[in-house]
Amino acid sequence: MKTLIKNGHIVTAVDDYHADLLIDDGVIMQIGKNLSAQADDVLDAQGLLILPGGIDVHTHFDMPFGGTTSSDDFETGTRAAAFGGTTTIIDFAIQQRGHSAQEAFETWLGKAEGKASIDYGFHMILSEVTPATLADMGWLVDRGVTSFKLFTAYPGVFMVSDGEIFQALQRAGEIGALIAMHAENGSVIDVLVQQALAKGHTEPKYHALTRPPQAEAEATHRVIALAEMANSPVYFVHLSALQALDEVTMARDKGQAVFAETCPQYLFLDYTNYEEEGFNGAKYVMSPPLRTHEHAPHLWRGLAGNDLQVVSTDHCPFCMKEQKILGRDDFSKIPNGAPGVETRLSLLYDATVRQSRMSLNRFVEITSTSPAKIFGLFPRKGTIAVGSDADLVIFDPEGSMLWSAKTHHMRVDYNPYEGRVTQGAIRYVYSRGEKIVDNGQYFGKPGRGQFLVRNHFVKP
Structure with a gap:
């Protein structure tokens, strides 16, 4: 046709x-x-x-987490993405401990095939790094999965050791892959969470108060050092804090191959949302959490100066009535995540081009071209x-758009x-x-x- x-x-x-x-x-x-x-x-x-169609390189469709599963699967999630002007997504397959990454790849292909209405790829989350995992990384790269995500957070679930991160970085450098990092100091956060609960602090706002920006900055600094020692590039997902941005900026100024994304929620929302009446603050429980208002101007500066190259969404929705409510009496049990795959382009156009924060060209770059280049899709996409x-x-x-859960x-x-x-x-x-x-x-x-x-x- x-x-x-x-x-x-x-x-x-x-x-x-x-x-x-x-x-x-x-x-x-x-x-x-x-x-x-x-x-x-x-x-x-x-x-x-x-x-160019939008490219969202950070979504979580049909993802199990916290005793439930994200409410958008590959059918509903890709439909919402399309309505929002996104024509390509890269989602996250999860290698469970004790299981192979090859098995995870096949599982997530099964989740997407027959459901996705736009084109898609996968990053592979590595929950452990073993000789078998390192071998699987090469197998996956041969099949077009050329990026791997590791965590310094969520002890006992996703968090891996510095040694494991270092080995994965070395392996990625050898095979032409990219390591994406969720950078927060999970061990310290766990202590702060337990201390808050011991004092009877159960409200949603304590999710943010137990995940301070310094925890993100420390982990970002540490991973940058590991990447430098491994002589490997590294990409930071959902960067939210000015202190973490400072670490990325310093590394890039030295010429190190460090890349990072931020998300609309860190540009348009802030800590005050956690103070909404009743349990409504649970809507914004995500990791990293929303920061206080002084962080966003620095993130805009990072986007303008290319110290942040991408705006993705970390789309990981959980319904308030059936899912977020699991943490009604304990903030640490609120499923982490929020929706955003449909709203990204419109929010950013309104805030960048219409408000003269950046040019149309730069708007296209951060929403389509840079993610295509960084994640091996350019010039087919982007x-x-x-x-x-x-x-x-x-x-x-x-034109204009009115955003509502009703529509x-x-x-x-x-x-x-x-x-x-x-x-x-x-x-x-x-x-x-x-x-x-x-x-x-x-x-x-x-x-x-x-x-x-x-x-x-x-x-x-």
């Missing part, structure tokens, strides 16, 4: 021009002025922006060019941005040339999403 998009304002991380696009068999075949090719479908994009997949967002800069498409009973209006609206979304969103109507089909075999890590 051929599609012709006419009169569009095309914006990539480096380009800004007006032209027509011809799409054939899911790929961009031609870009030019006044194209006259025959097409099965013609769209007039006059007055609209044509952007840009608009001849030969690239026709993953496109047709965006109305004069969003994420399978969760609250929205962290309830009542917020963002300037700019997603009109059409194309995934490999197929129109899957058309002015609020959904035409994607479960199972049409393809597993992405990603390239080896190459420093962007």
